Every structure is written in structure tokens, then in C-alpha cells.
Amino acid sequence: MSTDKIDSLLQQYLLLLNEYTTLRTTLNNLQSSLYQHLARANFSAQPGVRHYGQDYYDERMQSTSHLDITISSETDTPEFSLVRPPVTNDKPSEKPKPNDNTKEQPQTQDGPGSTQHANNSNPSSPHPPPKDEAGDGKARDEAESKRDDSQPTPTSKHKNSTNPLHWFGILTPLPLRLAQADAKTAVEDIIPKLATLSEQMKALEVEVRRERKKRAKAEKEESKQQKDQNRGRCGGISNYQPKRVK
Numbered sequence: 001m002s003t004d005k006i007d008s009l010l011q012q013y014l015l016l017l018n019e020y021t022t023l024r025t026t027l028n029n030l031q032s033s034l035y036q037h038l039a040r041a042n043f044s045a046q047p048g049v050r051h052y053g054q055d056y057y058d059e060r061m062q063s064t065s066h067l068d069i070t071i072s073s074e075t076d077t078p079e080f081s082l083v084r085p086p087v088t089n090d091k092p093s094e095k096p097k098p099n100d101n102t103k104e105q106p107q108t109q110d111g112p113g114s115t116q117h118a119n120n121s122n123p124s125s126p127h128p129p130p131k132d133e134a135g136d137g138k139a140r141d142e143a144e145s146k147r148d149d150s151q152p153t154p155t156s157k158h159k160n161s162t163n164p165l166h167w168f169g170i171l172t173p174l175p176l177r178l179a180q181a182d183a184k185t186a187v188e189d190i191i192p193k194l195a196t197l198s199e200q201m202k203a204l205e206v207e208v209r210r211e212r213k214k215r216a217k218a219e220k221e222e223s224k225q226q227k228d229q230n231r232g233r234c235g236g237i238s239n240y241q242p243k244r245v246k
Contacts, residue, residue: 002215006208013204020197023190030186037179044173052168052176064162065188077199080192 041052065082072079165172165180 002211002218006211006215009204009208009211013201013208016197016201016204020194020201023194023197027186027190027194030182030190034179034182034186037175037182040175041173041179044175046169046171046173061164075200075203077203078196080195082188082192 038052045052065084068081068083070079070081071077165176168176
């Protein structure tokens, strides 16, 4: 039974090793292609650009991806993957400005007909009759709203581009974009798979060693039992004494 389990574990190990070897070959091809495209981009660089490399890196750069490690429920081994967090542009909340014109005007104790009665009683007064306060409030509100619309509203800060190619200008050469595509494929797809396969292969190696130790221990106990049985048989034969014939 232990031998069959060891054989199945070795079969799984060989399958993982085949996949690991294939991914390593793909990674080597991507790296060679990346350096070829980068050399072509440096050969046909624009005037003023000496070399596409670390000299033109922005020191404020930050990673756009994060490493996510999860434990597999089947193999109980870590699985590696790259995750891009969502970019959120949170605008600052704008508090409504208090409008002084919206305050309620104090009402007089006199009724609405008191003003009209006063104006009619003294027609020769040099002062013109007061205008409607509600109409003045509406006019002021409209003027304030137009003024607020004309003013630029505060917006969020300018978001920096997450594409590193923009550090080298807007019109980047095609070989440089191809080199970036190869690097993305290697970092986001190939390398996490290689790390995951490596951990799975290590776990299988531990299980194979454990099963081999169990098998060796079982074989040792079996051989010991056989020796004990053989000793018992030999002891019975040696103690047997034939009867003498008189």
C-alpha cells in the first residue's frame, strides 16, 4: 500500500516538474526578448535621451500591484498571485456655504396693509415707497447662484499616470512598449506560477520522504518478525533428541 502511494506521489511530482520546466523555458525566452527590445529602443532613442534605464526613473514611483498569498485547501501550500488594487479618486467633500440672503427678514407687527396705508396717506413724501423685500431676496439669490457657477469648483488633485512609459515621454518607441509587455507577462503571470509550483514540489518531496521512512520502518519490523519466527523453528529442531534403541 505504501509503495502505491509513493508511486502516485512521484507521478504528481513529475507532472509538476514538467510544468515547471516549461515555464522556466518560457521565462528565459521572455527575458531574452525583453533585452533585445530594450537594446533596439536604446539604439533608436530620441535626441536628448541617452539611455532607457534607471537614470530616468521617477523617485516617487510606487508599485501598481501587490503580492497576494493564499493557502490552497487541496494541497495546503501557498499560492502566489499579483493583484492590482482599485484606484479610487475621492473628491474632497464640499460643505454648503451659508447664504446670508436666505435669512428670514424680521416681520413687523403691522399688517401688510399698513405700508400701503402710509403711502396713500402721504403722497407728497420725497422718499419713494419701499420695494418688495421678497423680490429683492430672490434677485440676490439669483445673482449669488450665477456668481458661484462662474467660479471654478475645487476638484481632486491631478492623478499621476501609473504607466512607467510616460516617464520617458508621450511618444515612446515601439520596442520599448514591447519590452514592457514582455516584462508584464513575466512578472504578473510566469513568476507567480513558478513560485507556486516550487512550493508544491517541496511539499511533495516531504511527503515522499515521509512515506519512504514509513515503508523502511515497516520492512524492518517485518524482517524482524521473520527472524524471530526462524529462530523459533531452529530452536525447536535443536532441542529435539531422538530416542535411543536398546
